[in-house]
Amino acid sequence: MKTHNPQVDTPAIEVxxxxxxxxxxxxxxxxxxxTVHSGEFVTLLGPSGCGKSTLLKMMAxxxxxxxxxxxxxxxxxxxxxxxxxxxxxxxQEATLMPWARVNANVRLPLDLAGVPRAEADxxxxxxxxxVGLEKFGDSLPRELSGGMQMRVSIxxxxxxxxxxxxxxxxxxxxxxxxxxxxxxxxxxxxxxxKLTVVFVTHSIxxxxxxxxxxVVMAARPGRVVEEIQxxxxxxxxxxxxxxxxxxxxxRTLQESLQRASGEAVL
Amino acid sequence: xxxxxxxxxAVSSAATAPLASRPPPSRTAHSTAHSTAxxxxxxxxxxxxxxxxxxxxxxxxxxxxxxxxxVAVTVFKVPAYLVPSPWMTAQTLVTDAPLLFSAAAVTLxxxxxxxxxxxxxxxxxxxxxxxxxxxxxxxxxxxxxxxVTPIVAIAxxxxxxxxxxxxxxxxxxxxxxxxxxxxxxTLGLRSVNPGLLSxxxxxxxxxxxxxxxxxxxxxxxxxxxxxxxxxxLALIGAVVAEFVAGTGGTGTGLAYQILQSGYQLNIPxxxxxxxxxxxxxxxxxxxxxxxxxxxxxxWHESEASNE
Numbered sequence: 001m002k003t004h005n006p007q008v009d010t011p012a013i014e015v016x017x018x019x020x021x022x023x024x025x026x027x028x029x030x031x032x033x034x035t036v037h038s039g040e041f042v043t044l045l046g047p048s049g050c051g052k053s054t055l056l057k058m059m060a061x062x063x064x065x066x067x068x069x070x071x072x073x074x075x076x077x078x079x080x081x082x083x084x085x086x087x088x089x090x091x092q093e094a095t096l097m098p099w100a101r102v103n104a105n106v107r108l109p110l111d112l113a114g115v116p117r118a119e120a121d122x123x124x125x126x127x128x129x130x131v132g133l134e135k136f137g138d139s140l141p142r143e144l145s146g147g148m149q150m151r152v153s154i155x156x157x158x159x160x161x162x163x164x165x166x167x168x169x170x171x172x173x174x175x176x177x178x179x180x181x182x183x184x185x186x187x188x189x190x191x192x193x194k195l196t197v198v199f200v201t202h203s204i205x206x207x208x209x210x211x212x213x214x215v216v217m218a219a220r221p222g223r224v225v226e227e228i229q230x231x232x233x234x235x236x237x238x239x240x241x242x243x244x245x246x247x248x249x250x251r252t253l254q255e256s257l258q259r260a261s262g263e264a265v266l
Numbered sequence: 267x268x269x270x271x272x273x274x275x276a277v278s279s280a281a282t283a284p285l286a287s288r289p290p291p292s293r294t295a296h297s298t299a300h301s302t303a304x305x306x307x308x309x310x311x312x313x314x315x316x317x318x319x320x321x322x323x324x325x326x327x328x329x330x331x332x333x334x335x336x337v338a339v340t341v342f343k344v345p346a347y348l349v350p351s352p353w354m355t356a357q358t359l360v361t362d363a364p365l366l367f368s369a370a371a372v373t374l375x376x377x378x379x380x381x382x383x384x385x386x387x388x389x390x391x392x393x394x395x396x397x398x399x400x401x402x403x404x405x406x407x408x409x410x411x412x413x414v415t416p417i418v419a420i421a422x423x424x425x426x427x428x429x430x431x432x433x434x435x436x437x438x439x440x441x442x443x444x445x446x447x448x449x450x451x452t453l454g455l456r457s458v459n460p461g462l463l464s465x466x467x468x469x470x471x472x473x474x475x476x477x478x479x480x481x482x483x484x485x486x487x488x489x490x491x492x493x494x495x496x497x498x499l500a501l502i503g504a505v506v507a508e509f510v511a512g513t514g515g516t517g518t519g520l521a522y523q524i525l526q527s528g529y530q531l532n533i534p535x536x537x538x539x540x541x542x543x544x545x546x547x548x549x550x551x552x553x554x555x556x557x558x559x560x561x562x563x564x565w566h567e568s569e570a571s572n573e
């Protein structure tokens with residue numbers, strides 16, 4: 001499948017000693033160094049308040065770091081356009097426009113960028129097909145289930161043909177069965193579209209299943225504790241979820257999280 | 267939400283209408299409620315439909331109350347110059363129709379002009395408020411001032427200042443109707459889903475794109491709420507202004523007819539005029555409700571459950 005060599009690829013994202021302190025003095029994130037290589041699936045795993053969403057939002061340019069530098073293909077996020085690379089962000093909620101049909105919701109980033117209508121419509125159809133919603137273009141968001149709304153949100157991210165996909169606990173509000181299905185589909189999309197994904201979650205199992213690398217984080221103050229490589233080849237079927245390798249990784253992550261929070265490791 | 271409403275209607279129809287066949291008792295309550303909703307919806311007796319009930323029940327109540335009123339006036343021989351019977355009021359409405367309806371047309375014209383002015387002005391002010399905190403901070407106290415000053419108190423002044431009688435009445439009514447449009451539209455333009463706002467920011471949307479594609483659609487439910495209040499207030503403002511102006515002898519609206527009827531002790535005509543004012547108000551409210559449900563149907567919670 002993927003035959004990238006992290007050593008020679010241009011790093012997609014470089015986080016250089018970035019920290020975040022809010023004006024009221026709260027330290028959301030101690031200085032972090034992190035490199036995400038092109039084609040990697042990196043998960044930021046940690047409890048609430050560990051700064052994982054903050055870090056992701058800084059990568060997207062939605063938040064300003066208090067200190068340090070953040071580069072995407074060796075450029076600051078504000079100059080991303082000059083690299084010819086594109087970034088897409090998927091929020092925790094589907095954040096769809098309730099008044100607009102699915103087609104119009106997915107077309108939004110293209111409309112904002114001024115892509116001609118005919119080309120935009122073709123790309124929307126393609127993106128909806130990728131998430132399996134080709135028949136729902138004329139539906140309104142409220143007519144869809146939570147999982148389907150999230151798929152629309154992912155289609156809206158894919159329609160810009162991103163190189164990097166940043167996802168902030170996208171399936172956190174879904175039931176486990178739907179989440180597992182979406183995780184599998186996301187993994188297939190990642191492999192097929194050769195995406196670079198940074199994925200925020202607080203689920204150990206989601207992290208193991210999806211990631212090529214897990215960044216373990218801890219709270220109070222938010223910080224990176226450890227990076228763990230998941231050496232499981234693709235494709236990862238649902239049998240991976242019940243394999244001994246899966247449980248071993250889950251246990252490693254569990255212990256890492258417990259050590260970080262100062263609890264006794266069982 | 268929609269399905270809930272449907273199944274509730276079906277359950278109540280099964281409970282209230284003996285004609286509706288009950289489902290077999292062996293199934294669970296939940297599944298029967300659902301399957302009845304599916305199966306019985308097209309053949310629901312018309313009286314158990316919510317939209318029919320909404321017209322039939324108030325009408326029945328009105329019929330009963332009017333009958334009681336008629337009977338009471340007849341039995342106790344109340345003179346017409348104190349309380350006219352509903353029948354007599356209706357008769358007056360017919361015999362005085364040319365006078366009363368032309369007066370109603372005047373009042374309606376002033377109301378609609380004032381309402382339109384309030385909507386246009388209020389929306390523009392709301393846009394200005396949202397674009398700049400400075401403008402809002404500077405202007406908002408005056409908007410409140412306009413709202414809290416009783417129109418009766420400033421109407422005489424405005425009527426003296428503005429030569430054209432129609433214009434003076436419209437200005438008075440506009441002042442009364444303006445505030446709900448400003449406050450609701452401002453609130454609406456600010457009540458944007460923060461996630462969507464971040465999404466627009468992330469996609470480097472311009473201020474104009476954000477306004478057009480995000481803020482205005484998000485504001486619509488609030489805007490229509492403002493319209494409903496404002497339409498009623500425009501009518502009240504028009505009537506109040508006519509009362510004030512009427513003493514100066516310039517008005518020919520419904521309020522003037524009420525004043526005249528009062529001087530002449532023509533109480534049936536006064537009742538007929540009152541009825542017309544209420545009818546205008548109800549009509550305006552219904553028109554706004556229709557407009558709102560037409561514009562928001564399908565996507566906003568406030569209208570979605572009424573489908």
